[in-house]
Amino acid sequence: MANIIDGKLISTQIKDELKEKVANLKKEGKQITLAVIQVGNDPASTVYVGNKKKACEYIGINSLAYELPEDITEESLLKTIEELNNDDKVNGILVQLPLPKHIDEDKVIKTIAPEKDVDGFHPSSVGALLIGQEGFLPCTPAGIIQLIKRSGISIEGKECVVIGRSNIVGKPMGVLLLRENGTVTITHSKTKNLKKVCKRADILVVAIGKPKMIDASYVKDGAVVIDVGIHRNADNKLCGDVDFDSVEKVASYITPVPGGVGPMTIAMLMQNCVNSVR
Numbered sequence: 001m002a003n004i005i006d007g008k009l010i011s012t013q014i015k016d017e018l019k020e021k022v023a024n025l026k027k028e029g030k031q032i033t034l035a036v037i038q039v040g041n042d043p044a045s046t047v048y049v050g051n052k053k054k055a056c057e058y059i060g061i062n063s064l065a066y067e068l069p070e071d072i073t074e075e076s077l078l079k080t081i082e083e084l085n086n087d088d089k090v091n092g093i094l095v096q097l098p099l100p101k102h103i104d105e106d107k108v109i110k111t112i113a114p115e116k117d118v119d120g121f122h123p124s125s126v127g128a129l130l131i132g133q134e135g136f137l138p139c140t141p142a143g144i145i146q147l148i149k150r151s152g153i154s155i156e157g158k159e160c161v162v163i164g165r166s167n168i169v170g171k172p173m174g175v176l177l178l179r180e181n182g183t184v185t186i187t188h189s190k191t192k193n194l195k196k197v198c199k200r201a202d203i204l205v206v207a208i209g210k211p212k213m214i215d216a217s218y219v220k221d222g223a224v225v226i227d228v229g230i231h232r233n234a235d236n237k238l239c240g241d242v243d244f245d246s247v248e249k250v251a252s253y254i255t256p257v258p259g260g261v262g263p264m265t266i267a268m269l270m271q272n273c274v275n276s277v278r
């Protein structure tokens, strides 16, 4: 049976470390302020934004909430971002995605000043990540690296397979594992023999968006399996992209859903906010 990687515990450790750093910064007279913009009132986004505000409160970061109407024009949203870019009291800006269809997400991401891009989605943050320069790391993959390292698992020299090549999870995940000296393969919907490729993995990161798609037949004995997926099934229960009951019998370590990757994403957002000041 696999060891369960406790994302809730590890994320709390990180948040407690950050809380101390924020208290020290306050002693130096430095405050941290995160502006969170939500457009419309999609229920999932409201939950995510609420959790981010709670984490800010816990750590001692000020949060400014901008709840903008669903039918706001793109121009007006971009104007709000520009005002926040120019506001010296604001250290980080986060626009909760997805945005309504009439707004161009790429344009919005590019409008956020790179030095306030705490989600790490701006092309200049992505470029810095690729060439190994300092910059904000995208929160979910950065959180996964922390989960692996803080569980005492070494990445160097390991066969790492990532399933999924999205800009927010799969691609940056591959780059971060490479940075840790893993031997990385990124797979996707057009990959041939997915099962065979996955079976090679010492570390398998699954970010497909398909409930319970990965069962034990994709997993090498003793592999570390990280499940990024989040889905709500017909009984209103959460599950991931990994069939947990099947995979925990062959893996050496596995992340649960909920309580695995999810809490780490917010912890790393908080880390980026703290880094925005330091």
Ligand code: NAD
Pocket (backbone or CB within 6 Å): 140, 163, 164, 165, 166, 167, 168, 169, 170, 187, 188, 189, 190, 191, 194, 207, 208, 209, 210, 228, 229, 230, 231, 261, 262, 265
């Ligand atoms: P996405 O839809 O943007 O990308 C999915 C990727 O999976 C694509 O690159 C696609 O090529 C690949 N894929 C699809 N079908 C496949 C198949 N049959 N075989 C192999 N590859 C296949 O999704 P995303 O934004 O990367 O998110 C993935 C999952 O992670 C979703 O369930 C999402 O809700 C979840 N997620 C969780 C967090 C978190 O904080 N826990 C953060 C982001 C995303």
